Amino acid sequence: MTEEDALSYVTSVAKTLSLPLEPDRAQRVAQHLARNAQIAQVLDRIPLDAYDELAAIYCPAPFPAAGDMGGQHG
Amino acid sequence: MVDTIQDAAKQNHSGSDQKIDDAVSLAQSIARGERSAREVLNASIERISATDGQVNAFTDLTLDRARAKADAIDAQRARGESLPPLAGVPFAVKNLFDIAGLPTRAGSKINRTRSPAQGDAFLVQQLDAAGGILLGALNMDEYAYGFTTENSHDGPCHNPHRLDRIAGGSSGGSAAAVAAGQVPLTLGSDTNGSIRVPASLCGVWGLKPTFGRLSRRGTFPFVNSLDHLGPFANTVASLTVGYDALQGPDPLDGGCHAEAVHLALPELAKGVDGLRIGILGGYFDELSSPAARSVVSLAARTLGAVDTVVWPDAGIGRAAAFVITASEGGSLHLDPLRTRADEFEPLAVDRFIAGALQPVSWYLRAQRFRRLYRDRVNALFKDWDILLTPATPISAPTIGTDWIEINGQTHPSRPAMGLLTQPISFAGCPVVVAPMWPEGTDGLPIGVQVIAAPWREDLALRAAYVLQNAGVAGIRGVNL
Numbered sequence: 001m002t003e004e005d006a007l008s009y010v011t012s013v014a015k016t017l018s019l020p021l022e023p024d025r026a027q028r029v030a031q032h033l034a035r036n037a038q039i040a041q042v043l044d045r046i047p048l049d050a051y052d053e054l055a056a057i058y059c060p061a062p063f064p065a066a067g068d069m070g071g072q073h074g
Numbered sequence: 075m076v077d078t079i080q081d082a083a084k085q086n087h088s089g090s091d092q093k094i095d096d097a098v099s100l101a102q103s104i105a106r107g108e109r110s111a112r113e114v115l116n117a118s119i120e121r122i123s124a125t126d127g128q129v130n131a132f133t134d135l136t137l138d139r140a141r142a143k144a145d146a147i148d149a150q151r152a153r154g155e156s157l158p159p160l161a162g163v164p165f166a167v168k169n170l171f172d173i174a175g176l177p178t179r180a181g182s183k184i185n186r187t188r189s190p191a192q193g194d195a196f197l198v199q200q201l202d203a204a205g206g207i208l209l210g211a212l213n214m215d216e217y218a219y220g221f222t223t224e225n226s227h228d229g230p231c232h233n234p235h236r237l238d239r240i241a242g243g244s245s246g247g248s249a250a251a252v253a254a255g256q257v258p259l260t261l262g263s264d265t266n267g268s269i270r271v272p273a274s275l276c277g278v279w280g281l282k283p284t285f286g287r288l289s290r291r292g293t294f295p296f297v298n299s300l301d302h303l304g305p306f307a308n309t310v311a312s313l314t315v316g317y318d319a320l321q322g323p324d325p326l327d328g329g330c331h332a333e334a335v336h337l338a339l340p341e342l343a344k345g346v347d348g349l350r351i352g353i354l355g356g357y358f359d360e361l362s363s364p365a366a367r368s369v370v371s372l373a374a375r376t377l378g379a380v381d382t383v384v385w386p387d388a389g390i391g392r393a394a395a396f397v398i399t400a401s402e403g404g405s406l407h408l409d410p411l412r413t414r415a416d417e418f419e420p421l422a423v424d425r426f427i428a429g430a431l432q433p434v435s436w437y438l439r440a441q442r443f444r445r446l447y448r449d450r451v452n453a454l455f456k457d458w459d460i461l462l463t464p465a466t467p468i469s470a471p472t473i474g475t476d477w478i479e480i481n482g483q484t485h486p487s488r489p490a491m492g493l494l495t496q497p498i499s500f501a502g503c504p505v506v507v508a509p510m511w512p513e514g515t516d517g518l519p520i521g522v523q524v525i526a527a528p529w530r531e532d533l534a535l536r537a538a539y540v541l542q543n544a545g546v547a548g549i550r551g552v553n554l
Contacts, residue, residue, distance in 0.1 A: 013431045019412050025424065032428035036400055040436040042393035046443050054441040060285050060502030060528035061452055063333045069532070 195292030212247030267495025274521030404429025
């Protein structure tokens with residue numbers, strides 16, 4: 001995404017969201033969005049298939065049952 | 075258990091000539107009648123009065139409430155009643171926690187016009203019930219979107235070890251208040267590193283619990299799918315007692331997954347024999363300065379760790395956390411961004427807007443990846459109990475720094491502070507930050523992340539306790 005592309009995107013989406021942007025601010029936001037785009041591209045390295053669901057309400061692991069805590073590794 | 079607390083109270087700092095009372099010793103001395111809760115409170119108020127003009131940790135003081143509570147505790151003791159574990163311990167909270175009677179500013183100008191909170195946040199209630207005395211609210215990055223606490227509305231929070239340096243953020247006031255000896259216990263929040271970064275840069279103990287361990291009810295959100303809350307303290311025992319007091323299932327917070335309390339204090343002195351402890355390499359090593367590597371090496375030697383471990387997809391995890399943070403944070407504030415953008419923090423407003431405009435496909439991809447990431451990280455903990463890595467790549471930079479160098483690579487200073495914390499919190503693992511003091515940083519600290527599997531805060535605290543008792547980690551006094 002070039003800076004020009006980013007600025008064009010920012011201007012049009014901001015209008016869609018009724019978010020007024022002065023030209024200076026639009027330029028700065030476009031720079032941030034271009035950086036975000038580079039970071040988002042990192043995620044393209046991971047193949048995902050249709051069955052990989054959202055982590056909607058995230059839970060890092062099932063809450064342990066009573067008796068599952070401690071002891072197993074010291 | 076009592077012996078554990080008493081032993082811990084003797085180990086309340088390392089490498090300092092300045093005696094700093096820890097929460098456990100304070101509560102014990104009040105319970106024994108050696109000091110009154112009112113005396114302890116007055117000492118804390120005097121310390122704040124003497125130092126906060128330089129540090130700028132506090133944004134609000136709740137003195138009337140604090141004095142009433144201290145007097146109630148002293149009366150309770152005079153009647154011969156038993157006191158709860160934190161009776162008379164002054165504490166303070168990041169100003170995104172609801173405090174009855176105050177608007178919850180969350181570091182912003184805009185929120186100051188909100189109605190005062192009707193009650194306290196769940197975790198403030200928990201500490202209050204444990205006898206803690208709330209003394210006020212603390213400085214932070216606006217809406218928690220930052221790692222430096224360079225807050226234009228309240229002024230920057232200064233690092234008590236070097237006043238020209240950042241305190242870290244976004245819970246900068248929470249770490250600085252402990253480092254400055256103003257209060258022994260504080261609360262903060264951590265979405266991508268906001269407990270661990272300031273704990274590292276200010277040289278205090280911090281705990282980011284498992285995602286979903288503690289209720290977030292009554293706090294102003296930043297990124298609902300990533301927000302954690304947790305304590306800072308001046309010793310591991312204080313951190314542990316505070317953490318235990320905070321625990322409790324809360325069905326009214328949909329993000330609170332804990333169904334029972336797992337007390338960590340009874341486990342604290344069990345040591346690390348039998349625990350499998352590794353050092354994170356790859357991504358984490360590449361983004362650590364020599365000083366940061368040196369404190370991890372010292373921690374590893376102390377804990378008997380020699381093996382290097384690769385954390386799966388760390389860079390991708392960080393990217394996904396970044397994308398989710400930008401989208402949810404920006405979306406949350408879309409209405410005021412439309413009408414009051416000029417009242418936002420200048421360092422944050424353009425990032426908030428960029429986040430609000432991100433394509434939804436980026437966000438959804440990041441959330442789908444998180445499922446895979448969880449499974450890969452949890453698989454790692456089948457072979458390891460504790461993993462070590464620095465909390466920040468470097469020690470605290472000067473306030474206003476825009477760019478830093480890490481191993482010859484230039485990085486934007488503010489987001490770079492979270493490079494080593496984001497991949498861990500994205501998995502939701504609990505982390506204790508151990509304050510350590512490398513050579514070559516002009517006396518400034520760098521913390522080490524002591525990481526455990528989800529729901530195993532007890533293991534991270536045990537390892538931290540070993541580091542403290544070996545004298546390699548702990549808080550140091552400041553010259554204020």
